[in-house]
Amino acid sequence: TLARPNIFPWLDVVAKTADYTITEADNNTLFTNRGASGAVVLTLPTTAKKGLRYGLHVVAGQNLKFTSGTADTMISFNDAAADSVGFETASELIGGHLEVIGDGTSWIVIPSVFGLGLTAQTVTTAT
Numbered sequence: 185t186l187a188r189p190n191i192f193p194w195l196d197v198v199a200k201t202a203d204y205t206i207t208e209a210d211n212n213t214l215f216t217n218r219g220a221s222g223a224v225v226l227t228l229p230t231t232a233k234k235g236l237r238y239g240l241h242v243v244a245g246q247n248l249k250f251t252s253g254t255a256d257t258m259i260s261f262n263d264a265a266a267d268s269v270g271f272e273t274a275s276e277l278i279g280g281h282l283e284v285i286g287d288g289t290s291w292i293v294i295p296s297v298f299g300l301g302l303t304a305q306t307v308t309t310a311t
Contacts (some may be wrong), residue, residue, distance in 0.1 A: 192238065200224050205253075206238055216248075223247035224270075230254045232241040232286035240270065242280040247272040249308070250284055252291060258284070260309040261291040274302050282307065300302040 195211075199218040205227045206213075215238065217224045223246055229236065230253035242248045249270020252258050256265035271280035284291040295307045 192198075193195075199243070200226065208233065208236060210238060211236050212238075214241060215275060216241050216243045217246055218243040219286070220244045220246045220248075220282070224249075225268075226250050228253045228284065228291055229286075230290060232257055232291045234286055234288035235258050236286035239281065239283040242271050242277045245277050247277070248280070250282075250291075250293075256311070257289070258291045258293055261307065261308050264290075264311055266293070266309045268308075268310045269295075270308055272308040276306050280307075 194214040196213045197216065198213055199216045201220040201224065203225045206229060208229055226240060226261040228250055232297055239275040240248055240250060247270065249272065250266050255267055258266035258269055259271045260266045271277050271307060284293055
């Protein structure tokens, strides 16, 4: 049995105002950029170990993204070999949310963005 199952709610919510390298010990943590005055990059562990789960939620109107610790290991919309994913489009930042889950080989990206009517947020993916 899992000691820390990968189900909502998050085990911790942590604000980052500067770049940060995520560790396995951060499993089931939701990261925000509350208080950030500039872009924040969260670097994932080099191995997408099965069951690792991290989230990000934009609180400050600044860019916030995950980048893979190993190139080409993120699976995002229309990209099976992405290097980073996050929110970087001005006026579409606050409230942006996504999760990544390790499957043993890659980081599976699960976006959760607002899309009501004409309001939408752009998830930026880089390869």
